[in-house]
Each structure stands twice: as C-alpha cells, then as structure tokens.
Amino acid sequence: MNSRDAILGRIRTALADVPAGEQPHDVPVPRHYRRSHAEPGEDTVALFAERVADYRATVTRTDRAGLSAAIAAALTLRGVEQLALPGGFPVELLPAGRWQWHTEPLDIPGLDALDGALTLAAAGIAVTGTLVLDTGPGQGRRALTLVPDYHLCVVRADRIAADVPEALARLDPTLPLTFVSGPSATSDIELDRVEGVHGPRTLDVIIVDPALPEQP
Amino acid sequence: MTARDPAPAPGSRGVVWLGAPSFPDAARIALGDTRLRANLKRATATIRDKRVAVASELDDWEDLRDAAAAIKNRTARHLDHYLVRLEESVTAAGGTVHWACDAAEANRIVTALVQATGEREVVKVKSMATQEIGLNEHLADAGITAYETDLAELIVQLGDDRPSHILVPAIHKNRTEIRDLFTAEMGRWGQPAPENLGDDPRELAEAARRHLREKFLTAKVAVSGANFAVADTGTVVVVESEGNGRMCLTLPETLITVMGIEKVIPTWSDLEVFLQLLPRSSTGERMNPYTSTWTGTTDGDGPTEFHLVLLDNGRTDTLADEVGRQALACIRCSACLNVCPVFERTGGHAYGSVYPGPIGAVLTPQLVGIEQAASLPFASTLCGACYDACPVKINIPEVLAHLRAEAVEAKRTANRLPTAEAVAMKAAGKVLDSPRLLAAAQKAAALGGRAVARDGRIGRLPGPLRGWSDTRDTPAPPVESFRTWWRKNKEGER
Numbered sequence: 001m002n003s004r005d006a007i008l009g010r011i012r013t014a015l016a017d018v019p020a021g022e023q024p025h026d027v028p029v030p031r032h033y034r035r036s037h038a039e040p041g042e043d044t045v046a047l048f049a050e051r052v053a054d055y056r057a058t059v060t061r062t063d064r065a066g067l068s069a070a071i072a073a074a075l076t077l078r079g080v081e082q083l084a085l086p087g088g089f090p091v092e093l094l095p096a097g098r099w100q101w102h103t104e105p106l107d108i109p110g111l112d113a114l115d116g117a118l119t120l121a122a123a124g125i126a127v128t129g130t131l132v133l134d135t136g137p138g139q140g141r142r143a144l145t146l147v148p149d150y151h152l153c154v155v156r157a158d159r160i161a162a163d164v165p166e167a168l169a170r171l172d173p174t175l176p177l178t179f180v181s182g183p184s185a186t187s188d189i190e191l192d193r194v195e196g197v198h199g200p201r202t203l204d205v206i207i208v209d210p211a212l213p214e215q216p
Numbered sequence: 217m218t219a220r221d222p223a224p225a226p227g228s229r230g231v232v233w234l235g236a237p238s239f240p241d242a243a244r245i246a247l248g249d250t251r252l253r254a255n256l257k258r259a260t261a262t263i264r265d266k267r268v269a270v271a272s273e274l275d276d277w278e279d280l281r282d283a284a285a286a287i288k289n290r291t292a293r294h295l296d297h298y299l300v301r302l303e304e305s306v307t308a309a310g311g312t313v314h315w316a317c318d319a320a321e322a323n324r325i326v327t328a329l330v331q332a333t334g335e336r337e338v339v340k341v342k343s344m345a346t347q348e349i350g351l352n353e354h355l356a357d358a359g360i361t362a363y364e365t366d367l368a369e370l371i372v373q374l375g376d377d378r379p380s381h382i383l384v385p386a387i388h389k390n391r392t393e394i395r396d397l398f399t400a401e402m403g404r405w406g407q408p409a410p411e412n413l414g415d416d417p418r419e420l421a422e423a424a425r426r427h428l429r430e431k432f433l434t435a436k437v438a439v440s441g442a443n444f445a446v447a448d449t450g451t452v453v454v455v456e457s458e459g460n461g462r463m464c465l466t467l468p469e470t471l472i473t474v475m476g477i478e479k480v481i482p483t484w485s486d487l488e489v490f491l492q493l494l495p496r497s498s499t500g501e502r503m504n505p506y507t508s509t510w511t512g513t514t515d516g517d518g519p520t521e522f523h524l525v526l527l528d529n530g531r532t533d534t535l536a537d538e539v540g541r542q543a544l545a546c547i548r549c550s551a552c553l554n555v556c557p558v559f560e561r562t563g564g565h566a567y568g569s570v571y572p573g574p575i576g577a578v579l580t581p582q583l584v585g586i587e588q589a590a591s592l593p594f595a596s597t598l599c600g601a602c603y604d605a606c607p608v609k610i611n612i613p614e615v616l617a618h619l620r621a622e623a624v625e626a627k628r629t630a631n632r633l634p635t636a637e638a639v640a641m642k643a644a645g646k647v648l649d650s651p652r653l654l655a656a657a658q659k660a661a662a663l664g665g666r667a668v669a670r671d672g673r674i675g676r677l678p679g680p681l682r683g684w685s686d687t688r689d690t691p692a693p694p695v696e697s698f699r700t701w702w703r704k705n706k707e708g709e710r
Contacts (some may be wrong), residue, residue, distance in 0.1 A: 004303075004315040007477065007528045011296045014536035018293050024482065027290035033279040033489070051502065108433050108467060113334045128503035141517040142466040142508075146459065165488040174309070174482045176466075176514050179491075179507035184459035186677070187499060188368035188384055189391055189417040193258045195369065197421050198428065199459025199506060 036162040037127045043210055044126040044162045051129025055182020056195050057203040067208055068095045071118065071152065075099060075203045080115035080150050086140025089120065093154075104140070111143060116150030116200070122177075124160035124207075125167045129182070131155060131205065132167060134175040142176055151200040157209035172203075221378070223323065225354035229529050230319040230350045231584050233378065236568030239591040243562040252388050254565050259387050260554045266500025267551060267605070273502075274492070275477035283489045288545035291481060292535065298447040298480045299526065305450025309512025311522040318529050325525055326351060326439065326472055327358045333470050335360075335437045341454060341461045342366035343441025344548055345474045345527055347379065347570040348583075351439070362439065363405070363431055365460035367424050374401040380564030380572065380628040383498050383550035388563050391415040402427050428460065438464035438519070442475040442491060443547065445524070448483045451511045452524065455494060457504050465508050471519040475527050478544040490547060493607035498549035530583035539618040543578045545608040550575075552602035552612060558595060567592060574602035578615040586619060586626045593619035651699075658697040663692040 001009075038044050049059045060068040072095035075083070085094075085101040094101065102114060120138035121131045131153055133139045145151050161167035171177060184199030195201065224230040236242065245325040246252060271277050291298055303313045316322035330338055338355070340346065340362050352373075363372045371386035372379050375397050379385030386394070395415040402409040407427045413419060440461070452473055454461050465471060481487065495504040513522050535541045553559045553573030564572030569580040569589065577596055577623040581589040593616050602612040628638060647653045668674055669692035677685035694706075 002315070003317045003321060005534065006317055007315050008296045008299070010528065010532035011299075011477075011535060014532050014541075015293060017538055022293070024290055024294040024297060027286070027293055029286040029290055030279070032273075033276045033283055037274055037276075047501050054502075055505070114435055125503070128522070130503045135514070135517055143460065143517075144577045145508065146462050146466060164491050165485070168485060168488050168491075172510050173446065173449045173509060176511075176517055177507075177509040179503070179509075181501070181503040181505050183505070184457065185505050186367045186421055186458045188366070188371070188386060189394055190255070191262045191384065191387070191422055192391075192417045194417045196425075197458035197460070198365070198425055198432065198463055201553070 027051075034163075035165050038162040045157045045160055045207060048124050048126035048129060048160045049205075049207060051126065052131075052182070052205050054129055055185075055203075057182045057205055059205045059207065061207045061209055063090045064208060066095050066204065067154070070206050071095050071154070072097060074152050074206065075116075075118075077150075078116070078150055078202060078204070082114045082116075082147055083152075084111060084114050084117040084140065084144050084166065085136055086117070086119055086144055088137030088139075089118065090138065098181055106144070108143065108147065111147040114148045116148045116152060116202075117144050119145055119153045119154070121153050121155040121159060123167050123170055124155045125162075125164055125179075125184070127163040130167075131180045132171060133178045133180065134171060142178055145178070145180075146199055149200055150202045150204075152204045152206070154208060157207055168174075221350060221353055223357050224319045224350045226320045227317060229348075229579055229584050231348050231530070231571070232569045232589060239562075239566055239568065239595040242566035242568060243558075243595070246562045246566045249563075251390070253561060255388055255390050256563050259384070260560045263500055263554045267497060267554070270496040270500050270502055274496070280489055280493055281607055284493055284547075284607060285545060287481060287486050287489060288608055289542075292478070292541055292544055295477065295480070295535065298453055298482060301447040301479060302445055302450060302480050303526075304445075305448065306452075306512060306522075306524050307450075309450045311450065311512040311524055313527045314523060316525055316527050316529070317615060322349050322474060322525055322527050322529065323351055325556055326474065327355060327360065329470070329472050329523055330355065330360055330437055331358070333437050335470075337361045337363065337431075337435065338437045338439050338472075339363050339365050339435040339464050339468065340369070341438065341456065342369050342385075343439070343442035344382065344570060345441045345476050346439060349527070350411050350531065351474070361426070363435075365428050365432070365464060367421060367458060367460075370424055371397060374398070374405065376483050378565060379570065381550060381553060382548050382571070382573070382575075383553075388565070391417060391420065394420055394643070398423050398427075406431060417626075426439045432460070432463040432467060435464070435468045435469045437472070438468040440464060440473045441472065442473050442524075443477060443494070444487060446482075446484050446487065447480050449511055451484065451509050453487065453507065453509045455491075455507050457499065457506065459506055461509055462506055465510065466518045470521045470523075471611065472523045472525065474525045474527055476658055477528055477531050478546075494547055494549055497551040497607040507708035512538050531586075533585075534579075534582040537582065537618075540578065540582050542610050543575065543582060543612075543615055544615070545610055546575050546579065549607055551605040551607065553594055555601040555605045557597060557599060557601070561594050562595075567595065574612045574616075575610070578610075578612055578619060581619055581623070586622050587598070587630065590626065591622045593623055610651055655697070658693070658700075662693045662695060662697070665690075665697070 122134035123132040368386040398409040674690040
C-alpha cells in the first residue's frame with residue numbers, strides 16, 4: 001500500500017464516530033461575524049490611510065491631476081533614482097525628471113542594483129491597512145516589489161475594500177497574491193518591533209481619488 | 217556545523233528532543249535561571265497587552281472564533297475528502313503532491329527532491345513542521361546545508377540552540393546575547409557580522425539582512441511550511457513579517473512545502489476568518505506585514521517547480537481521539553503560550569518538544585504517544601487562560617484532563633505492580649465509597665492533622681505524601697466534619 005492510501009485509510013479509521021452518511025456541509029459553520037468592521041457610512045479611504053500609516057508607512061492622497069507631482073515628491077524625498085517599472089504601468093503618469101525607469105526583462109542581480117519599484121495595486125483593505133498585489137497590469141511579478149529596498153505603491157480609491165472578507169471575494173486566488181501591510185518588520189528580538197528586515201525597508205503609498213480611468 | 221540534535225531515527229516521529237528531562241526536572245532548572253525568567257516575563261507581558269488591544273477592536277471576536285472552530289471541525293470530520301480535493305487542485309495548478317506517513321518518510325522525500333536539483337544548499341522559511349521532523353539534521357546527514365532565514369530561527373541555528381516559542385523561537389535570548397552570538401558565529405555560515413556590532417534590535421536586524429541577502433539572491437531551492445492550504449483552489453498560504461518568506465517563495469526555482477495534513481481548509485472564503493484571527497492573536501497586529509498565497513506554479517513568476525509534502529506523523533492518531541482531536545485545529549498563533557502562567561516561568565525548553573506551552577502539552581503527547589511525554593499533561597495549572605485566548609477555541613484544559621487520565625492508564629498497563637499512587641487512590645476510593653469509613657478517616661485526619669499543624673497550616677506531610685507537600689501548605693483539617701456537625705445540630709430539626 002502506498003503512503004497516500006495508508007494515510008487516507010488511517011483517517012477513515014480514526015473518523016469511525018462520524019456517521020457514514022454525513023456530508024461536509026452537514027457540519028454547521030455559524031457565520032455571524034461581520035462582513036466589515038468599518039462603521040456604516042465611514043470613509044473607508046480615510047480609514048485605509050490611517051491604518052496604513054499605523055505601520056509607519058507614508059500615505060499621500062491626491063487626485064488624478066496631482067498624481068505625477070505626488071510620485072515625483074515621494075521619489076525626491078527618498079532620494080531614489082533607479083526604479084523598476086512593471087509592464088502595464090500607465091507611462092503618462094510618470095513625472096519628467098532625472099529618474100531612470102527600468103522595465104522587464106530584469107534578472108535578480110539587475111533588480112538588486114535598483115533603488116526601488118513603482119507599482120499599482122490590485123486591492124486595498126481599509127480596516128487592516130493592507131495592500132494586495134496580484135501581478136496584474138502595472139504591478140509586475142512578485143520579485144519586483146521585493147528585491148529593491150523601496151516600494152512606492154499607487155492604489156486607486158475604488159480598489160479599497162472595507163475589510164478582509166470583501167477583499168478576498170474580489171481577488172483571484174489562482175494568481176500569486178502578496179498582501180502587504182507596511183514595510184517588512186520583525187519582533188524577534190525581545191518582541192521589540194523593528195521595521196525593515198529583508199523586504200523593502202520603506203513603503204510609500206499614494207491613494208488616487210477619484211479613480212484613474214480603466215486601462216484599456 | 218553540526219546541529220546538537222541528531223536526525224530522527226527511522227520510525228521515530230521526531231517532535232520531542234531525545235534525552236530531554238521530564239517536565240518537572242527541566243522546569244526546576246529553568247526556574248533557577250533569573251535572566252531567562254526576566255526575558256520571558258517582559259516579552260509575554262508585552263505581547264499579551266498587544267493581543268488584547270487588537271482583539272478587542274473587533275466586537276464580533278467571539279463570532280469569528282466560533283466560525284474558525286466550526287470550519288476546523290468540518291475539515292477534521294471530513295479530512296480525507298478535503299485532502300483528496302487539495303491534491304486534485306494543486307496537481308491541476310502544476311504542483312506535485314507527496315504523502316508522508318512519518319518524519320522519516322517526509323525527510324526522505326524532501327532530501328530526494330533537493331538531490332534531484334543537484335543543489336547542496338537550501339533556504340528555509342520558518343516552519344514548525346520541518347522542526348518537528350528534524351529536517352535540517354537529516355539534510356545535513358545527506359551533505360545539504362539548510363539555512364534558516366527567519367531572524368529568530370537564524371539566532372537559534374547560529375547558537376546551536378533549540379526554539380523555545382512557536383512564534384518567537386529565540387524569546388529566551390536577550391539583545392546582548394544575540395549580539396555576542398552574531399559576532400561569534402555569523403562568519404562561519406556566510407557574511408560575518410559588522411565590526412563593533414551594537415545590541416540595538418535595529419542594528420541586529422540590519423546585520424541579519426546583510427548576512428542573508430546573498431543567500432536569498434542565489435538560492436535555487438527553498439523549503440517552507442504552510443499556514444493554510446485551500447482544498448477548493450489548491451492555494452497555499454504563508455503568513456510572515458520579515459520578507460524572508462517572500463524571498464524564499466519567489467526567487468528560487470524549486471519550492472518544497474512541508475505541511476501537516478490538518479492545515480487544509482475547505483474554501484478560499486474560509487480564509488477571511490483566519491486572516492483576521494491569526495495576526496491579531498499571534499503578533500497582536502491588525503495584519504502581519506506579508507502574506508503570500510500561491511496556487512501551483514505560475515509562468516514567468518516564482519518557482520517553476522512546486523512540491524507539496526502532506527505529513528501525517530501522528531496526526532491520524534490524534535484524529536482518532538474524539539476529545540483530543542480538537543488540538544488539530546491549532547493555527548500555531550502562540551497566544552496560549554503568552555497567557556500561560558506556567559510557560560511564563562519555565563520557558564519553552566522545559567517542555568522538551570518543538571511544541572511548547574499549553575498547546576504543546578496537548579499536542580506533543582498525542583503526536584508521539586502518551587508514554588513518550590507522560591509528564592506534559594500535568595505541566596499546567598488548568599487555569600483556562602489558554603482556552604480563552606485560543607482563536608480556534610481549543611478547549612486545552614479539557615484535553616489536558618483527558619490526557620491525564622490516559623497517562624495514568626498507560627502507567628497502569630505498563631507496570632505489573634501497582635504504583636504507590638494507584639494503591640493510595642484505590643484505598644481512597646474505598647473510603648469515599650463508605651460513609652462509615654469516611655467518618656472514621658475524617659476523625660483520624662482531624663486529630664493527626666491538628667497535632668502537626670502550625671498556625672492552622674501543615675507544612676510537611678508525612679511519608680509518601682511529602683512529594684505533594686514540598687510545594688504546598690495544607691490547611692489543618694477542621695475539628696469536626698460537616699456531617700458530624702449536622703448530626704449534632706440539625707438532625708432533629710426536620
């Protein structure tokens with residue numbers, strides 16, 4: 001007997017007390033929890049901004065017209081110049097200036113040589129202050145927002161879900177997803193929280209409100 | 217670079233550290249370590265406060281706990297169904313699923329997979345399952361070096377030490393000890409620590425970043441555990457903070473994930489419960505910095521080869537116990553450790569297992585058999601703080617009491633001659649069964665007890681009862697029992 005059959009057989013023996021006719025859905029799961037912990041009528045975009053800032057990330061809100069200037073201001077403040085730019089990022093939003101934009105193909109040493117990455121996001125979660133990347137247009141593959149030390153993320157206000165249940169319902173689990181809540185951190189030494197370990201040590205978020213028009 | 221613990225012998229389940237003293241002996245040693253106690257007290261108090269603060273932000277916390285417990289119950293009662301479904305989904309998404317009956321088989325599978333790549337080094341995401349099976353030691357025996365990349369696991373590995381906490385394995389070490397360790401050991405594993413390294417946690421984290429950076433960027437093979445795996449979609453989830461997980465899950469070409477069979481959950485939407493409960497219960501954050509989910513392999517992004525090893529290693533034995541099976545609901549958040557008055561004083565090493573604290577006291581004996589860890593169910597005051605803190609509502613005190621009965625039973629069947637305790641219990645049973653004998657015994661105890669008592673307390677009990685009185689005072693018995701008093705005063709009033 002192979003191990004697969006052995007384990008499945010052991011499970012069936014162990015569950016002798018479960019009635020033979022019982023189906024998984026016969027076991028009740030009470031779902032009285034809230035779909036959202038945001039208060040009814042609460043400004044979820046403001047809540048998102050507040051909760052992201054709690055992780056010591058910087059949050060800026062701007063409208064479409066001010067977006068290029070907001071990107072330029074963040075990059076200038078951080079002193080970054082060499083940036084990874086994922087495919088599908090709306091190039092008309094890029095500020096004119098001394099910045100060098102690097103597009104794929106980028107190998108790992110090439111990514112490591114860059115200062116940062118500028119991307120869009122698939123979703124935001126207001127209550128937890130979380131960004132979600134799903135490798136879609138303008139987000140790049142996962143390494144792009146991981147290897148460089150700085151991540152500037154532009155999220156559309158209409159992509160911000162109130163809470164975790166709503167966000168998961170919007171996302172496609174067949175895509176590789178990365179949930180980002182602030183910069184990388186550790187509490188491993190005396191439970192003293194330190195921001196900035198292996199992932200990007202700095203995270204800046206720009207919320208665009210009202211939203212960008214859909215990309216063709 | 218030899219690890220202190222040997223790889224588990226064939227047929228062994230790992231989990232416990234061979235030769236570790238029983239809990240009472242180990243606890244006595246740990247209690248004498250004032251630095252350890254100070255480290256633990258500060259750390260657990262900090263994290264307790266954070267957990268309570270973020271859990272109380274959600275006014276439906278109890279509803280979330282109920283849902284989580286019910287989802288885990290549904291999964292456990294139909295585990296075969298969900299595992300077969302998971303296998304189908306992962307395979308359809310381009311992954312390969314392996315089944316391992318025990319530690320030895322899982323180690324063999326992973327070692328063969330690494331050897332097939334031709335690589336001699338792997339990077340690892342923090343994983344309880346691979347700790348449990350002693351994978352690093354097994355790989356070392358095969359000439360493969362496994363680099364732990366979680367900061368705390370790195371501290372444990374550099375110190376040739378053992379983890380003492382599920383979430384923060386190096387909680388027993390303070391910043392100065394860690395600084396000294398980095399300075400002494402980092403150079404032997406790779407990039408040395410910077411000259412004149414200070415002991416500020418920020419500096420230490422920076423040293424770890426520099427030490428591991430080159431390994432992340434060049435590693436071809438990674439090994440991880442899993443927090444959840446969704447049966448319906450084949451999606452595997454890793455929850456972390458530092459980004460070392462993301463590095464391991466995305467940069468190498470081959471990813472091998474070792475996962476206990478109880479980690480499967482039915483659907484993608486079930487994650488909405490656990491992703492709210494886990495970060496708040498474990499690190500006391502609304503959300504941990506990074507959660508990665510992946511489904512098989514993806515063209516042009518991440519590993520081209522994904523292997524999922526499903527590990528039994530005593531879990532089906534645990535499942536067979538109708539009371540004890542709830543321990544399989546554990547999501548390894550460690551909230552129970554941080555609220556436990558025993559853990560706070562003894563630390564994790566005293567439990568002699570990779571699973572310490574209250575959950576360890578119920579999980580370890582079930583995974584390896586009660587006779588291998590007979591003292592653990594007694595390593596508790598049964599105060600119930602762990603049950604209140606548990607996000608998946610494992611009734612740890614109930615399982616502890618159940619396992620205590622099993623431990624006594626196991627001792628009885630192992631010994632041909634009854635133990636002194638068993639004889640005493642049998643005699644006590646006889647006495648408690650008979651009003652006449654009980655009255656006589658109470659009278660004798662009242663006389664004897666009052667004779668040796670000082671200020672209404674008995675410090676030392678005689679003979680075999682001494683073991684009990686070594687750590688407790690016994691109140692002196694009253695002059696007369698309630699029954700005697702009743703007969704004298706109330707009997708005639710009916």
